[in-house]
Amino acid sequence: MGMAVAQKMLSLGHEVVIVGRSKEKLEQAKQKLKKVEVHQVDFTKEDEVAKFFDKVGEFDHLVTTAANFVMGPFLSMPLSEAKSFFEGKFWGQYLAAKHGAPKMRAHGSITFFCGIAAERPFMQFAAGSAINAAIHGLTRQLALELSPIRVNAIAPGTVVTPVWDGSNVDFVKEGKKLPVKRVGKPEDIAEGVRFLIECGFTTGSIVTIDGGGRLV
Numbered sequence: 001m002g003m004a005v006a007q008k009m010l011s012l013g014h015e016v017v018i019v020g021r022s023k024e025k026l027e028q029a030k031q032k033l034k035k036v037e038v039h040q041v042d043f044t045k046e047d048e049v050a051k052f053f054d055k056v057g058e059f060d061h062l063v064t065t066a067a068n069f070v071m072g073p074f075l076s077m078p079l080s081e082a083k084s085f086f087e088g089k090f091w092g093q094y095l096a097a098k099h100g101a102p103k104m105r106a107h108g109s110i111t112f113f114c115g116i117a118a119e120r121p122f123m124q125f126a127a128g129s130a131i132n133a134a135i136h137g138l139t140r141q142l143a144l145e146l147s148p149i150r151v152n153a154i155a156p157g158t159v160v161t162p163v164w165d166g167s168n169v170d171f172v173k174e175g176k177k178l179p180v181k182r183v184g185k186p187e188d189i190a191e192g193v194r195f196l197i198e199c200g201f202t203t204g205s206i207v208t209i210d211g212g213g214r215l216v
Contacts, residue, residue: 001113001159001161001186001189001190002063002066003029003032004186004189004190005063005190005193006033008187008193008194009194010035012194015037016033016036017037017038017039017056018030018033018039019038019041019052020040020066021041021042021043022040023040026038026039026040039055043064043066043088043093043096044088044095046095049096049098049099052099053100053102053103054103057103058103058104059104059108060104060105060108060109061108061109061111062100062104062111063111064110064112064113067093067113069085069163070127071125072124074124074126077127081127085131089128089131090131090138093112093135097112097138097142097151101142101146106148106149107200108149109149109150109152109196109203110142110151110152111193111197112135112152112153112154113135113156114131114132114133114135114136114206115155116155116157116213116214118132118136118155119214132155135153136206139151139152139204139206143203144204151204152203152204152206153205153207154189154192154193154196154209155207155208155209156189156209156210157183157184157209157210157213157214158171158174158178158183158210159183159184159186160185161186178210178212179211179216180212184209184210188209189209
């Protein structure tokens with residue numbers, strides 16, 4: 001999804017900086033997108049996050065798409081795995097906002113990523129549901145506290161991305177369950193991000209892009 005967002009923003013004439021933990025993935029992004037700046041940063045480490053934003057200086061929009069992904073039964077999942085999930089998906093975004101907001105121009109925006117599990121929980125995803133709900137609360141709080149910077153979040157449904165590699169999910173079958181009769185594509189999510197960046201009257205909103213998944 002991050003790659004699709006970067007491609008969309010480049011097509012609209014934005015300057016794009018991509019940040020991630022994997023040097024290999026950053027190099028792949030650089031080769032594919034060409035006109036981007038890349039930085040290797042572990043967003044679970046506050047000192048690295050602070051140094052990165054000090055280096056970048058002033059900017060306009062922050063989009064936090066990266067996260068790990070953990071599933072498993074609540075009663076048997078090791079606490080260390082649940083904590084690692086929180087570190088990557090919640091605290092990583094929290095730290096990005098904390099150190100990024102002071103460098104943002106007043107007309108800027110922050111777009112977090114959560115997920116529909118905050119409102120429509122599913123089996124073996126207790127940590128994920130809790131994290132997504134926490135991001136909902138953080139989004140609304142920061143929309144007030146960081147004003148006039150706008151703060152919103154994207155809540156994707158089932159989207160075909162590498163996070164599902166190796167899983168046994170039948171995406172054709174899953175898509176048929178949805179009102180739109182297909183699962184999501186990264187490009188669908190990128191359109192939502194574009195809207196939140198461009199619409200100057202939207203803040204504190206959770207934009208659900210799930211093909212109607214909450215309804216069925």
